[in-house]
Amino acid sequence: MNAIGSPISRVDGPAKVTGAATYAADFAIANLAHAALVQASVPAGRIAAIDTRAAEAAPGVLAVMTHENTRRLPWHPRDPRPGVDPKSGERLHPLEDDLVRYDGQPVAMVVATSEVEARAAAELVRVSYAPTAARTRFDPAYGHEPSAATAKAGRPGDTARGDPEDAFTRSEVTVDVPFVQPREQHVAMEPHATIAAWDDEGGLTLYDKSQWVDNVRTEIGLAFGIDEKRIRVISPFVGGAFGSGLRTWPHVAMAALAAERVGRPVRLALTRRALFTNTGYRPRTESRIRLGADRDGTLSSIVHEAIGQTSTYEEYAETTLTPTRQLYACENVATHYRLVDMNVNTPSPMRGPGAATGQLFLETAMDELAQALGMDPLDLRLKNLAERDPDSGKPWSSKALRACYEQAAERFGWADRPRDDAARTVGHERIGSGMASAFYPAHRSKARASVTLYANGGAMVQAATSDMGPGTYTALSQVAADALGLPLEQVRVEIGDTALPQAPAHGGSITMATLGNAVANACSRLREDLGVENGGDLVAALGGRDSHRAEGSSSPGKEAQDYESAAFGAIFAEVRVDPELGTVRVARLVGGYDVGRVVNPKLARSQCIGGMVQGIGMALTEEALFDERLGRVMNANLAEYLAPVCADVGALEAFFVESDDRIFNPLGVKGLAEIALCGVAAAIVNAVHDATGLRLHRVPVTPERIVMAQAARGG
Known part of the structure; x- marks a missing residue:
């Protein structure tokens, strides 16, 4: 039997379930010390004074490090920058100056003989600030175009083909849809942690939670001004990351600085609260999308505007508008992308970065257009299926999206879904059905x-x-x-x-x-x-x-010059909504995917149902609640940041249509993890509308928002 294509169980599964798998914080290093962060409590300003006397006198403390007593690293620039880093601005240099850029920024670090002692002493450090004006409100009025470097990296401020404004004016049917997607956090099971150990010859070993160990080695080599060949980074297992482990975050350099200071290995493990401000997140993004169509459903115009948040010290941008330019056949398309600088830590890639957000906007707007046309949402998408990439004009290296639509619809029972009020009412609940497309570029x-x-x-x-x-x-x-x-x-x-x-x-x-x-x-x-x-x-x-x-x-070969490559999918959702309580239960999700050759169907299904669960969170529960007065995430913990749990998840079905893309690469695979999230939240939001008649133009769709929308509607 061929191994490729077989549903083989994880070869590393026994190590994980028995505890034999070693994660970053688990390595047993002799003479290990521990570090804890002291974080800023204002969103902007300067450190007026730091009193470390009580901390230094605390049991087990080896060092208290601040900008006043920590050596300055050279932080050599990196050119070209890695694809996971923002293209403009400069990464945070911890403990280098007295400037506070965001609430939660590390302003001091305590090193002690145990983790308990380090954290207890960190609580004794007293920091006073001279606050300055901070931008803590997401205000689209301050939106600016991305820099030239960001635009060159595929995140342009403005694009257009045809004459979308004139075409929109002339369209027989139009919709104009605003939408808000809030800040989302990765909340992976394993917190970020780093163990740093220097040897007698000046070599450095880092045990780090990372999705890219070579990048960590290069970044730390440049930060410390040492040959990266003298650095070794080890990360055999990662307990979930969703993109948070792609960059090299400030705590990695801080762990190395601490180990250098005390002359022994140091472990710095971020608390759950610290993760919210010391690693990245999916940025808040607001959108307005206008669609125009002929009476038969042919798209005549797409005009899509999106504004995302970034930090004041780096320009993080996403490919939010790429799906709008590539998913549907339309001759007249314009996209406009802007960024709002805020006193927050820099966002980062999070599963389906940009694409998942953009499709949430696009696919809910397509649903509204279908309603305005009196057309089945599936028929609208089939009507405008792009046989070639509509943006570049290149053929797809492979595309089985039509098969995804047809087979997923059949498995879901889309044609037979309940349509009259009696059939859609079960006790106190209303049944609703929705669907969406899924798209993610293959690289x-x-x-x-x-x-x-x-x-x-x-x-x-x-x-x-x-x-x-x-x-x-x-x-x-x-x-x-x-x-x-x-x-x-x-x-x-x-x-x-x-x-x-x-x-x-x-x-x-x-x-x-x-x-x-x-x-x-x-x-x-x-x-x-x-x-x-x-x-x-x-x-x-x-x-x-x-x-x-x-x-x-x-x-990569010349295929990228001649073809566009992407994974595709179709998602169908059934929800049950209690109109009086506003509760939404996802009864079932069905997803059909074109991901090229499937190496392992069991693992592939696991990826897809994981993406579906994450999509449930995006649609119904997840939101980093940001207090504009304090410039602070208020629910930076797993008790109040509501990720989906087992009780939130209904029946999940994921399957794969026949596909094998040997044009894209010799193995014929196209990538799977990102596409598993794309479209899920939109399908659920569309199903909620089908059940209630309410158009909620922001996620998560919480019970209180449903109840308030019904009250505003008068019923």
Whole structure:
């Protein structure tokens, strides 16, 4: 049986469920000290004074570090900047000056012999501030165009094709839809943590929660002004990240500074509250989208404006408007993107960055247009399906979105959904159905991997990539097993270490299209080295040697010049709403996906249902509540930041239509993690409207918002 395409259980599953898997904070390092942060309590200003005397006298304290006594690092610039970093502005340099840029910014750090002692002493540090005016309200009036560097990176301020304004004016049917998506946090199971250990020769080892260990090594090398070859970053397991582990956050450099100061290894583990202000988040984004169509449903105009938040010290921007330009066939399209600088920490990629937000806006607007046309929402999307990329004019390397629509609709029972009031009422609840499209661009990058064959018939795959949960260990094992003709149990995978062949970020749904092909290439090279064709005996070809190692690589080809590549999907949702209480229950979700060749159906389904659950949170529960007076996230904890729990989740069905994109890459895969979230929230919001008749132009759709909207409607 071929390993690729088989629903194999996670090869790293036993290690995770038995506690053998070692996460960043778990490494047992001799003589380990612990650090704790002191965070700013004002959103803007300067530090007037810091009193550290009580903290320094506290039990177990080794050092109290502030901007007054911590050495300045060189922080050499990085050119070009990595794709995960903002293209304008400068990353935060912790403990370098007295300037406060946002509430929660690290302003001091205590190092002690235990974590309890460090945190207790941190509470004793007294900081007084000279506050200055802060921008803590999201005000679109302060929106500005992205910088030239940001625009060049695919986030332009303004784009247009055709004459969308004139076409909108001439359209037979139009809708004008505002929408608000609030700040969302990653809230992964594993908090961010770093252990830093210097050796006697000036080398640095970092055990860090990271989706890109090579990036951490480069960033810290530039920060400290040392050759990155003297730095090793280790991150074999990541307990969820959703994009929060792509950047190198300030606490990593702070851990290294602390270890340098006290002359022993230091662990800095962020508290759950600190995660909200010391790692990134999905930024608040407001939108206005105008759609125009002919009476038969043909789109004649799309004009989409979006305004996102960023920090005052970095310009973070998203591809929020990319789906608007690429998802539907329309000759007249304009997009306008603006940013609002605020005294907050810098946002970051979060699952489906930009695309999930943009499709929430676009797909709810499409639902409103279908209603205005008196047309089935599915028929409207089929009517405007883009057979080529409407923005570039290039053909798709593969596209099975029509099959996604048709098969998902059939499985959901879309044509037979209840339409009359009696059929849609069950006790106190109203049944509603909604749907949405899903789209995420497919990319791949450069990567290297090695494969070592041993005389005992085993093989080892090595690469510096990470695994934050999608099953990288398992999928790479499957690729190597098939390429080498070995049983899966004879293949081991070692990842998450800068000592291994270089790999790109584990994000953006690029890992299998990138690293999977590098592993396959390494296996091919090993066969070539040994002179063994497929089906031949590799072990015999070793000729008595203990092992043989081959290295392979993968990089994008000219396909990106000739084709556009993307994953596609269709999501159908059924909700049950109690109009009196305003409660919404997601009874079921059905998603059909075109993601290219599926390496492991079991892991792929797991990714999709995980995205569906995250979409339930986006639609119904998740919102970082921001107090504009204090410039502070008020629900920075897992008790009040309401991520979905088991009781919030109904029946979830995810399936994959036939697809195999060998134009995009030799393995035929297209990426899966991001597409699993895209469209889910919109389908749920559309279903809520179907159940209640209410158009709620912001998420989350909470009970109080439903009750208030019904009261405003007069019933």
